[in-house]
Structures are given as structure tokens and as C-alpha cells.
Amino acid sequence: MTVWVYAANLRDTTVTFLPMTPDLFTRAESAAAFVLSQTELRPQIGLVLGSGLGSFADDLTEAVRIPYAHIPTFPRSTAIGHAGQLVIGKSGDVPVAVMQGRVHLYEGYSAAEVAFPTRVLGRMGIRALILTNAAGGINVEYGQGALVILCDHINLQGQNPLTGANDERFGPRFPDMSYTYAKRYREIALEEAKKLSIPPREGVYAALAGPSYETPAEIRYLRAIGADLVGMSTVPEAIAARHMGMNVLAISCVTNMAAGILDRALDHEEVLEVGRRVMGQFIALLRAVLPRIAGELQTRG
């Protein structure tokens, strides 16, 4: 949405019109109102599906599918493997808002724009956010295809979505990040993984800007500073979600071992292929976790 404001140049008589973008909060409110006008459902749980992991949204019932291009001021995803639509529907009995694809810093968006859809979800009433991604495995105990629950992250993207004037309507200037990934949700995800015979694993995710994959030396550095996984997403959304007081669960799918761990080159096609291969397990885990998080929201608020 662009609002045109009249501006006079005082040094000469030229009159120009400058585009003035409404503030982020107003944009998020407008986009949220638009999305809610498309459905009767009022989900409190949001999901963001990463590269190659989008098909969870295909089986939702009572689904309304809204292309990002139709949502006012929403950024459009250009990455391969990202459908680029917001699906509001039900997984079993649980209403959910599912982003089938996201935008990334490497597409040229600022961290604040990358986090804008999270802002919209928050203004729609989402209280629990499940972030998913494809990641490179640094911890050699993970194999290709492993599902890993994030216990923490390291932001090496060189940007933060909260940079700039703080809007208190979203949250505080200096939000605490001690409990970025909700302990209770992590426990639930680990318990449900175990029940599904998925090895219960947790790890620390290092976020880099990309789009080039890391060098083997960078991966050795990341391992030395405590990272188990590496990827190019999730962190801006997690920061914005915590800023707004949402509780976050994040799940990585290890689509490849990170650079230099195996003696071979990385390939985005392989990343998508492995995502598709573990899709069954991934969907089963999400389906098991959702009613439990819905129950938490009801009992603990």
C-alpha cells in the first residue's frame, strides 16, 4: 500500500509527490484484517514451512489459500521450493495459519521485511508460532534427513528485524531472548518425536545471510562456537515473534551435512529432495504436536 504525500520543494517552485509507506504496525494491521476477512477461522497457532517442506498445508480441511501477492504489502517469495501462499485451515480439529514458503534476506529483503509476515500473524491473533526450515547439519551425530528441535540460535546474519525505532505496540525495545524456543513446546515436540520413533534431537541453529553456502572453514568456526545446524532463515521470524510475546517452536530438517563434513559439493536440488523424502515423518510430527500446543494455549494461556 502506498500513500502519496504532497511535498513542495522550497528552493524552487517544483511540486513533487513522494511515496510514504505507512508504518510497519499499520501495515501489519491492514494485512491481518484482510486475511481474517477471507475466513471464519480464528487460528491461534501459526506455521512457517521451509524449503521443500510445504506439503503439510496441502491436506488441511476448510482451507482458504491466499497468495502472498493478494495480501496488502506482503513480501513475495522468490525462492525455489516456496509456494508463496498463506493457507488458513484445520489440521484435525486445530485451526492453523500456515505460510507455505517464506522470504529470506538473500532475496534482498531487510530483516524487518523478512519478519513482516510474522508481524501479520501476530496481529491476526497467533500466539504460538512453529517455524520450520531446511538446514545443514554441523553436528556429526545428525544424518541427512534428521529432524532437529531448536533449543537456541546464533544470529550471524548481520541484521536484526528490530533495528530502527521501536514500536511499543509490537513489543519492548530490548526483548529478552533467554527463552526464544519455548521449553514446554520443545518437551512436547521431543515426546511426540519419540512416540513416532523419530530420534528426539535438539540443537543450536546458526543463521547466516546466504545465499552462498558456507565454506568448510566457516563450518569449523560455527562448530567451535557451539552451532549444531546452519541455515539462512528462521531467526528474524523468531526474534520478531518473541518481540510480540508469541511462543516459538522451531524444527529443522537436516537436508545435507554442512560444507566440508562430507567430501562433496552442496546442491539446492538435494536440499529439496531430502525435504520431500522426510515429508511423511515431518507431517506426522507436526500433526502430533499441534493438538498438544492447542491444549497448552487453552490451559496455560
Ligand code: HPA
Ligand atoms: N547451509 C545453509 N543453509 C542450508 C543448508 C546449508 O548447508 N542446507 C539447507 N539450508
